[in-house]
Amino acid sequence: MEHTSNAELRTAADTVLARLVGDATGTARLREDQWRAIEALVADKRRALVVQRTGWGKSAVYFVATALLRGMGAGPTVIVSPLLALMRNQVEAAARAGISARTINSANPEEWDTIQEEVAAGSVDVLLVSPERLNNPDFRDNVLPKLSAATGLLVVDEAHCISDWGHDFRPDYRRLRTMLVELPPGVPVLATTATANARVTADVAEQLGTGGGSDALVLRGPLDRESLSLNVLSLPDAAHRLGWLADHLDELPGSGIIYTLTVAAAEEITTYLRRRGHTVASYTGKTENADRQQAEDDLLANRVKALVATSALGMGFDKPDLGFVAHLGSPSSPIAYYQQVGRAGRGVAHAEVLLLPGREDEAIWKYFASVAFPPEEQVRRTLDVLAHSERPMSLPALEPLVELRRIRLETMLKVLDVDGAVRRVKGGWTTTGQPWVYDTERYAWVARQRSAEQQAMREYASTTGCRMEFLRRQLDDEQAAPCGRCDNCAGARFTADVSGKALDEARGELTRPGVEVEPRKMWPTGLAAIGIDLKGRIPAGELAFPGRALGRLSDIGWGNRLRPMLAPGAPDGPVPDDVVQAAVSVLTDWAKGSGGWACGSPDAPPRPVGVVTVPSRTRPALVASLGARIAEIGRMPLLGSLAYADGPAGERIAQSNSAQRVRALHHAFVVPEALASALAEAQGPVLLVDDASDTGWTLAVAARLLRRAGAKGVFPLVLAVQA
Structure with missing residues (x-):
């Protein structure tokens, strides 16, 4: 039997829950496991680690606990969360329960002083803080000690980020150990996550001081999601995957998320689906904060069919009626995959989860x-x-x-x-x-763990067994059993059919070459410290014009064509005909586009009058043949190539940071006399041809050399850019 005081506490907790979920009848009740966590925090002032599936109601635990603790005179709750989207959701949810919540993160620096004053005045019940703030010197030294002394409850959301054994380790989270040490005795701590296997759970518990011989409560529940139907659809190539989405997107229930592995893929897919008449929005790490918030609002209000997103959206989005999650490209970890698909089906009886793996996935895993x-x-x-x-x-x-x-x-x-x-x-x-x-x-163990996770994702895509059981076992869920709902348990619900029209348009989208290459405009800082007398803005007379590339190596279109050709160890040889034709297409569009040399604008730079190549130690035949073919087709003279300097300065350029690359490149190239003479005689700018651009510094240094040798201007043209 509960003590009377705990019975009264349970009644008060259910009343707060009713406000939180908008239950006007007051009949909402906490589940027993939710109540166990709240009781440990509020009545017993214990530390608790809660590992429960997405949608279990972890936020209800800390909001109800906050309301009860504040009613007892405790200080504000501090929630550490890495997720801006989730922070916005949490502030709105807290308001429904009569809880005043504010947030300090990278998106609202102009509000920090005011918020800190409100916390000091006692008018804030919940303060959400991004982990990066914990290690900001001013916040760490001046704000954190006061906050630690006044905190009534510390909540660590997405606590798996603490562990470098996990898939989403974030060093800033480790700073929490300092805050835990400085908390006054008796301040309860709640750590929550939906994605932790046994190893990560033990590591997080130890770091939070909830392991060992302590009396902390560890609540770890089954990870099945009864609403989710998991599917894998293997299609021949990227065009089939895009075409499939265009044909079948409207068949997927409600609104959802289409995850991609890269920013480039998200932008490609968004552009294509919009052209096919679908209402979608892109959401990536490059999306401006205001545009992110608009995209979130549009999805919440079902004004878009889907957000096409990278992991920038990740776990941090709370939409209970999300009807589907599709992945165009496979994440490298089954734990990360489980976490992302867990956004769907939280408040609906059925949601579709679909993985469309691609052959470029492993190259992207390797890069990360x-x-x-x-x-x-x-x-x-x-x-x-x-x-x-x-x-x-x-x-x-x-x-x-x-x-x-x-x-x-x-x-x-x-x-x-x-x-x-x-x-x-x-x-x-x-x-x-x-x-x-x-x-x-x-560190070696972590690397082996990453490799094992990648193998698990290959096995997930090919397994003939239950897919949900497979994911649950990857998270060490001892209650894992066949779900009866996935495509292997219940039969495939989607065919691989793609209409000819969708396939043709997808191929057109993916084979359309052309990416702008923005020139470097500022030298990296710190060059003087390593003996290079360059700093500040690159002078206009030494600057390259904006250039072009066929595609990005992370593209699902041209990236798939270019990656094998430009991979380390790939055989060198003449440039293939299809690549030449694509380069010609890029040049044609470039000339006619806005600001191009054939656009008729008085501000447009003049047409290139010659071709210069960048020397290559790994692909000399490829670069030389590309320059020669472009010169031939464009009816321009091939003026020559830069040359490597003699001696140590001509050694291979290390793939290091910007300043070190500029240091090496600064001494790496020279302009041969024959090329210098040709540049002096040329009556216009030149086309600078190379195989690929990673950081842009090779093109910047080469353009500077050519301009200083007499070139009237430099237009870079490369096959691929890294980003």
Whole structure:
């Protein structure tokens, strides 16, 4: 039997729930497992880790607990969440329960001071904070201590992000350990996630102080989603997959999400589906915040059939009646896949989940794996540079000295920060001088885990067994059993039929070449520190014009054609005829387009009068033949090629950060005398031809050399860009 006080608490909790879900009759009741979590937090002031499927009602636990604790005079609840979309949903949900919620994240910096004043005044019941804020020096040193002292309940949402054993590790989350240590005794803590296998659960529990011999409550429930029908449809190529979507999108129930692996694919698919008459919107990491919010609102109101999204939308979207989730391309982890499909069917009896795997998937997995934690020598180099610096170093200042790209460098520093080896302060990063050990075994294990997850996704796509059971076993769900609903259990509900019209239009969309290559306009910072006298804006007289590429390597159209040709170790040879014809098509469209040299505008640059190639150590035949064919078809002279400098300066250019690439490139090329003479005689700009552009710095340095040697202008043309 419950004690009377707990019985009264349960009644009060159900009353808050009714307000939260908009139940005017007051008959809504918490499930027993929800109540167990709330009781542990409110009555017993314990720590709890809740691992439950999407739609179980984790947010109801912390909002009801907040209302009860605030009623007892406790301080505000602090919710740490990485999801801007979910933050907006949570603020609205809290208001329904009479709870005042505010958020501090990258989208509202102009509101931070006001919000912090409201928290101090006691008028905020819930403060949602992005994990990045926890390691901002000002927030960490001046706001976090006060917040820790005043917090009535700490909630860690998407707690699997704490664990680097998981699929979505985020170093900023590890900063929570500091906050946990500083919490006053008796402050309850709730960690929630829908996607954690046994290993991740144990790791999160340990890091949150909820493991070992503590009396914390761990609630881990079955992960079946009775509303979801899982399907896999293997189609021959990207054109068939796009055509299938165009033909069958309206057959899918309600509104939904179409996930892609890359920004380029999301934009391609959105463009194509709109041309086929479907109301869809793109949602990626490059989408402006205002456009993201509009897209979310449109999907919530069913004004669009689907959002075509990358993982930028991910787990952070709450729409109970979402009718379907389709993946055009397979995620690399079954846990990540389960998490994304879990957005569907939360408040409806039936939702369709469809995976359309593609042959480009594994190349994309490989790219994302390449940005893992750096090898030990690069980490030691970074620590050494910081140790010898007299002042904190910013990322732009540090980057040219350590040969790591910005994002990878920042992630590494965040890990080192958590490990106590470095510290982020005002003005940048500094070393602590504390000893640090490179955990080779752990990093190798994580890499093997990623590989195992990729193999599991291959097996998921090909299995003849129950698909939901397969996913549940990947999450160590001991109650996993055949679902009776997926295509393998109940029979396929979708055919592979694609109409000729849809297929032709999809092929037209995917084979239409042409991507603008924006020239580099500013030299990277920190070049002076490595002996290069370049800084600031690139002078107009040394700048390339905007260029063109056939496609992006991440495209599902031209990317599929170009990736094998440009892959490391691919055989060199003359450029194929279809690629030449595509390049000619790009040049034709380029000339006639807005600002092109044939558009008639008085501001348009003049037509190129010659072709120059960039030397290549890996694909010399490909680049030389491309330049020669373009010159022949365009009836322009092939003026020649830049040449590699003699000696060490001519060595292979490392794939490192911008400053290091510019340093190497600055000494790598020379303009041969014959080419310099041809440039001086040419009466107009030149077309600069290369195989691919990754960062844009090769084109920038080459254009500068050509302009300084007398070229009237430089138009870059490459087969592919990386992004």
